[in-house]
Amino acid sequence: MDLNSIYTQLIMEHNKSGHNKRPLDNPDIIERGHNPSCGDDITLQLKIAEDIIEDASYTGVGCAISQASTSMMIDLIKSKSIDEALNLVQTFIGMIKKEIIDEEELEKLEDSIVLRNISNMPARVKCAVLAWHTLKEAISK
């Protein structure tokens, strides 16, 4: 296991910066996601106008991987449509499960692509996918 492939510069920065970690004013959707077994617990907040995710943020606690994954996801989905966002979730989960390996397809995940190596760390997969599952719950309702 190469730690460098997991704790990358990007993850480090997203984990530390916390630029997406704040409550929104009057969010349209609030969705909590949690991993009882490891204690990661985040709350996604979304502002949605005409099917477009206008703003997004999160609050909560968790490890660097769950925090960075959440933050990167938020960067990615802002200004996207609900359908696009759902498609991104699918792509991300597919990447982690190693079901999607086509580089071109994965490119649309932008920064989040750095999390692909987490599939080599079964104990931490749950941390990486938490935000994405939570988003799916939030917007497929």
Next chain:
Amino acid sequence: MDLNSIYTQLIMEHNKSGHNKRPLDNPDIIERGHNPSCGDDITLQLKIAEDIIEDASYTGVGCAISQASTSMMIDLIKSKSIDEALNLVQTFIGMIKKEIIDEEELEKLEDSIVLRNISNMPARVKCAVLAWHTLKEAISK
């Protein structure tokens, strides 16, 4: 394990003859003894006059070893006093547990001494001692 030391002529005869296997008329004591795990189930019947066991018999079912042991015990205790009988029980149990090994002491067990080898067959010890434990229950009350 030498089967000859267990299934002896004597045991065979006691098992087959059944000369002590009958109900008594008006017994003074009736005591049931059983081994749930193997199904041996005997009922001792005793006639007692002034501390002397005047007559004894048994009814019930069980393997050759339990039947023979019961029959030999009955032969032994007839006309003995309660105290003598209790003492014989102790000697018999002591023999089986290999706590009593003195030949002279064991001699008083008469025929029953052939059961000493049962201690090499842990699975059958219970069969051999059933009658003796039952007798003890019956007469130490």
Next chain:
Amino acid sequence: MNKLNVDEIKKDFPILDQRMNGHRLVYLDNGATTQKPIQVIEAIFYYNTRSHGNPHRGAHQLSIRATDEYDLAKERVRQFINAKSLEEIIFTRNTTESINLIASAYGREFVKENDEIVLAISEHHSNILPWQRIVKEKKAILKYMYLNEDGRIDTEEIKEKITKKTKIVSIAHMSNVLGTIHPIEEVINYAHKMGAIVLVDGAQSTPHIKVDVQELDADFYVFSGHKMLAPMGIGVLYGKKEILESIPPFLMGGDMIEYVYEKEATFAPLPYKFEAGTQNVEGAVGLKAAIDYLENIGMDKIEEHERFLVEYALDKMLSIPYVNVQGPKDLNKRGGIISFTIDDVHPHDVSTILDSYGIAIRAGHHCAQPLMRYLKLPATSRVSFYLYNTKEDIDQFIEGLRNVRKWLGYGS
């Protein structure tokens, strides 16, 4: 048709390669517990020397390996009995615990006053006592399906005992005393029609015949590892997902939770809800290796081999006048278990005498006292076969059998 190469198979079982009381060991007590092939022994050895950790609890390599091994074993069991999903496979300690879990958790939740629970009279104590308790607790009613002369349950008996009042039917797939294969498809179909659920005790069937829980449509199916070449201390409870989801946990503690507060707790999803405390990973690893071994040979071939052994043994036994065989005579209705008595000789003496010839059999009530009482037998002797038994084993057994009466002073 490919036959079992039993001589090769036997080499995999080191324990069988020993002499007992001066004779070749012939192990015919497989209904009680089975022996382990070196492949199972080595799988456990390898686990213990390379991969042992507490599964599901750590992020370090050993814990991850242990988790993988555990999950792989569960998937293997799922395939083996063709369950729909992993959530339906719960590892327990043995058949007894599996049945207790269902009787307690399902029974306490769903059985009401005057409900009926139906068993077969031939059930093992482990499939009787837990129901006696729940029936007492709930003021419900316990009923038994009795056997016909051939040791089987017939259609009329099924239809008489299973009614609209029946909540649960619990029945062994194969009797551990008579070897009878019960008509569980018929029982399941009819019980479902009446609105009852069915638990199948597969302790004696799973090791010997191909089981498909979906095809059977069993609601619960349970078995023990130690009767199918695997270690002691590991058992399986299969349950349909909807049903398992509807019942509360049984044992509590460890990883079967979601959130725990001082006064209350929420529970993990299936199957973890029913797996309290540290699980027996070694046992699971051994069970996986055992299933690999069995399927590598082929359950159909094992079944065929045992049928041959039963036929061969029955034929010889029936030709001895003082041997009385119990159970069905029709080979299609029975598995590799034969219970018998010998005139004038108590079953315990039979087993001690045979043991002196190196032959391991069982004698007694076989944890089925109600059946023994029903058959009016205080005890029987029992031989039970498995894939490593040979024609020679049976010859040695028959030879021993012919000597039994002599030891007790009977001419033959």
Next chain:
Amino acid sequence: MNKLNVDEIKKDFPILDQRMNGHRLVYLDNGATTQKPIQVIEAIFYYNTRSHGNPHRGAHQLSIRATDEYDLAKERVRQFINAKSLEEIIFTRNTTESINLIASAYGREFVKENDEIVLAISEHHSNILPWQRIVKEKKAILKYMYLNEDGRIDTEEIKEKITKKTKIVSIAHMSNVLGTIHPIEEVINYAHKMGAIVLVDGAQSTPHIKVDVQELDADFYVFSGHKMLAPMGIGVLYGKKEILESIPPFLMGGDMIEYVYEKEATFAPLPYKFEAGTQNVEGAVGLKAAIDYLENIGMDKIEEHERFLVEYALDKMLSIPYVNVQGPKDLNKRGGIISFTIDDVHPHDVSTILDSYGIAIRAGHHCAQPLMRYLKLPATSRVSFYLYNTKEDIDQFIEGLRNVRKWLGYGS
């Protein structure tokens, strides 16, 4: 004074002789489960290749050998914890099952409305959930003894929580999170004065310190084999004979009976009454070998060695400014477990990073969510030692610890 020869001991543990992620494996997750010496592995191997049978059920040699092995193991456990008689030793699957047995069987029999059950806030989920259930069923009351600043329960707290209304006190001898050794003598004395019985959860103590149940006067004492060099799937329940006799069976079936009729049954005497179904003889054999191994070295020496390791580790950890150690500072009040946090780094990241240096530790809530909530910590990292850990193991751990923050972009 004779010190432990750890280099020799380490050679007995083949699993420790491997490299993990390019580093020497340092196993510091002994609180979760421990590794097996070759002596234990071989005892199981030998059993499986020479002596395996179903105990207590057969009159043949293999069954007799299995019975002997099982009984010997039980006698070994009796000696190890100095129980008065064999009837007081019941083999279970693990600590969790032992506690569930008591909570269910004793609790259902004796706990009445408004009775109080008292736990420590630091209990493992396995010692919380079974009590939550019985309290709910019986409309009884669950109370917690809280810890003082030093992570310990003081006399005032004991006297406040344990009262004449208390029926049962259930408390760990040693906390699996903080390493605190609780004042269980004091708890037991006081509880007895108030008329309550005491269950001691010895999962973390029995492997590491000499336990004498008679001296402690514990009513129940429970522990798991897999935390003391033995296999998974075997645990122990010690109970005072009079108490065990007064409570009904828990799991039912198999050999725990005397007579079984269609509608009712009578039960076997102690300890069999509580041992339903086929027991885990291999597990018992492994447990015996583990106790032999431990006592051959000496529990006092093991305790002393661990104390040395804790002192050495604590000293180094306390000198690192961003490491925060939980639990008692007084070495006499704690065993070989240290929970800690690192500024700015989540415990799960700590454990993943240390794993990449070959160091196995645990992170999370350690199955003690109420304690974590009480301590206001979402999670901690935890190291836990055993007889095979060395000074070098701790050096490597400390070295790894010093690298953790860098991986997350902090200067040191």
